Amino acid sequence: MNIGEIAKRAGVSRSTVSYALSGKRPVSVRTVRRINEVIAELGYQPNASARALAEGRTRTFGLVIPPASARLTDAQLGFVASVVEAAAAHDYDVLLSPSGGDHDRSFERIVTGRRVDGVVLMEILLEDARVERLAGAGLPFVAIGHVEHPGASWWVDVDYAALIGRCVRHLADLGHEHVVLVNRSDYLVAAGYGPAVRSAAGFLAAVAGRGLTGHVVNCADEPAAGLECFERIRAHWPEVTAAVTINEAALPGLQRALQLAGLEVPRDFSLTGVLADRLAEDFHPPLTAADVPAGEMARLAVDLLLEQVDGRAAEPRHVLLEPPVSLRSSTGARPRR
């Protein structure tokens, strides 16, 4: 079942069938109707590989995700789903590729071999070998997170430094004087993971700007670490009355730790940060937090990729989002002791 078969049965040439399908050349109404009838009858769909070969484009994007071994956070997962939806809205498919660990073969398959028209690169580091690789291969790509690299000028990011700063100032306005940042893991901070590095910087700047005392604590991406981490905070700095965090995976542990310590939020302790909205809403009480707009970031990333693929690309573009802090119920005035 191919285009020649359709052409034969419709009594036209293969090019006419092709043009009837693509609309790139006028075809008489009668002919189009006859072709469509045959196509519907036989359930024909053009072979994607042949089309890709002829057109020089695959109508597929690659999405490079962290390896499965590293558990994805809610914000990341929402992002994957949203990229697939955004791409589907433009009739693009999405090829998934884990990277890091033993997955270089998968990443290489995506990059070379013209398997995809462009790539969305998640979880980027400040220095990222994959960025060099993609730039070198001349494959269009959009990074989630921005690197300090001239070749990687297409990106979408959330302004973690600014948002964490807002959270801190919000706490300061409420009278808090001793605050802490529950950051992501030692490993990610050391690796130069942007959100972790920039959150710490934004936190310290805001703390200094308001004359507060602030501590930064790195915390592994899992509930148990959140629990342990909070207990460490209570032991070292009992004067701390509020925390800001970007560590979604640690959240259940923080919740548990607050409960074990007999602290009620926000009466005894305030908690805020930059988090997926679902997590913020599912917390008890719902968290006042800057919601990471995963859906919007995904749509923007796909849009930027399409710009490059379509050749509309004038200059490399990027978008730095600064979503508002949603006031929910987890922050309150500094408790009197």
Next chain:
Amino acid sequence: MNIGEIAKRAGVSRSTVSYALSGKRPVSVRTVRRINEVIAELGYQPNASARALAEGRTRTFGLVIPPASARLTDAQLGFVASVVEAAAAHDYDVLLSPSGGDHDRSFERIVTGRRVDGVVLMEILLEDARVERLAGAGLPFVAIGHVEHPGASWWVDVDYAALIGRCVRHLADLGHEHVVLVNRSDYLVAAGYGPAVRSAAGFLAAVAGRGLTGHVVNCADEPAAGLECFERIRAHWPEVTAAVTINEAALPGLQRALQLAGLEVPRDFSLTGVLADRLAEDFHPPLTAADVPAGEMARLAVDLLLEQVDGRAAEPRHVLLEPPVSLRSSTGARPRR
């Protein structure tokens, strides 16, 4: 940069380069070396579309997921990541396709157009139109979950009925007499979602077998519903001392409800079920539960798909897994009142 360029620079024919790459025909050691040098120097990778067109296979599998609107559970997400890893281990890529909702175009693109060599179909219903569609298109596929349909004989599933039965008998052994099943949503039950339907059946059978009193409660897939649901249970059947569940998303709400009710697990109330191991371990206390083996299911699904694609397929095969119940800390003797 194509195979002709490599051939020219290596001073051989294009077919020799092709055979040197595939190893499907003996090539002299010297020639192979020269070809490999040129390839390494120019960083050549064969064009995937051209190869797919010539070979009649794409080395890509489709993974049909529920639409992003429906939040994926932890077990489902682990499954997606594991499928990608299992496929990568065989040098297969994975094309993601949401289905349901407005995503029929995406599903159709996958099915027709020979875009993939086979499909893994997640979240299958007892009667599933997509199964008919794939069977009709003659595209190899493996369902996660089994349908009562002759054409869909390749599947991998967890024996929810048996596992829930084990959980119930475990509770009966501990002396519990009034138990409840927190099932998944009304919608999924009504739609004939296998795990929900079979869990309820297995629960009722086991309850009857041990002479217990049992109630089934459907619960939407979100924390708030879990909370509300548990409070309903306490109000209607205060004599209930244990719950079994397959609803991962409701778990945080159950946790919260237990806490609000002042019930300590397992002293005052026992909780068990069929769940992703990570969730079971992150609960307080860690849940005694049958761990859904997402990684193993993914590997099996990919293996079954490869069997079909390789033409090794003698008879349709399926695998029904019955993982053990992991004894952790959430079940105990029936409380004395």
Next chain:
DNA sequence: CTGAAAGCGCTTACAG
């Protein structure tokens, strides 16, 4: 052990 050539199923100038 190697090469020349046909073929996979499309798209798109070129011609009319």
Next chain:
DNA sequence: CTGAAAGCGCTTACAG
């Protein structure tokens, strides 16, 4: 408005 033909970059019988 339509057709014949070249070309996309591979693989694989066919020949030697």
